[in-house]
Amino acid sequence: MHTSIENLLNDQIKYEAQASMQYLAMASWADSKGFSGVANFFYSQSEEERLHMTKLVKFVNERGGNVIIPALDLPSDTFASLPSLFEKFLSSEIFVTEQINKIIFECLDKKDYNVHNFMQWYVTEQLEEEATARTLLDKLNIIGDDKSGYYLFDRDIETFAAAEGNA
Numbered sequence: 001m002h003t004s005i006e007n008l009l010n011d012q013i014k015y016e017a018q019a020s021m022q023y024l025a026m027a028s029w030a031d032s033k034g035f036s037g038v039a040n041f042f043y044s045q046s047e048e049e050r051l052h053m054t055k056l057v058k059f060v061n062e063r064g065g066n067v068i069i070p071a072l073d074l075p076s077d078t079f080a081s082l083p084s085l086f087e088k089f090l091s092s093e094i095f096v097t098e099q100i101n102k103i104i105f106e107c108l109d110k111k112d113y114n115v116h117n118f119m120q121w122y123v124t125e126q127l128e129e130e131a132t133a134r135t136l137l138d139k140l141n142i143i144g145d146d147k148s149g150y151y152l153f154d155r156d157i158e159t160f161a162a163a164e165g166n167a
């Protein structure tokens with residue numbers, strides 16, 4: 001594997017791990033505020049990101065690359081409101097998509113069609129996760145600061161997420 005691709009895949013291992021810890025911090029924040037539906041959603045997102053990370057670790061090893069298990073930055077763990085929690089979710093997913101696009105670009109540049117093929121799974125996954133984040137944020141924007149709306153949002157979040165093809 002070309003070094004530039006190996007480096008980008010190692011960076012991606014860190015970004016997926018970082019997202020997993022970020023969503024765990026968000027789940028914990030929601031749990032502490034009594035939003036149990038939102039907490040469950042982010043606990044499950046955190047697990048998913050961990051799987052995304054592990055899938056990369058296994059792939060780089062299969063390809064004979066050198067995996068670097070990274071140190072992580074401290075996640076944000078204080079949020080002003082439910083909308084700011086979901087803004088963080090969306091910005092985190094947009095960041096991950098941008099990084100995946102960089103890998104795709106590098107694969108095409110170095111003509112590594114095997115990694116390119118492997119990364120297609122991530123491209124599809126990002127499309128779904130960004131759509132989920134946008135839908136949930138749109139719903140919160142409609143609710144505004146109506147507290148009873150937050151109650152219903154928290155109750156129904158798993159149904160919304162499932163409708164987006166992501167749970």
Ligand code: FEO
Pocket residue numbers: 016019048049052093096126129
């Ligand atoms: Fe695996 Fe949502 O980034």
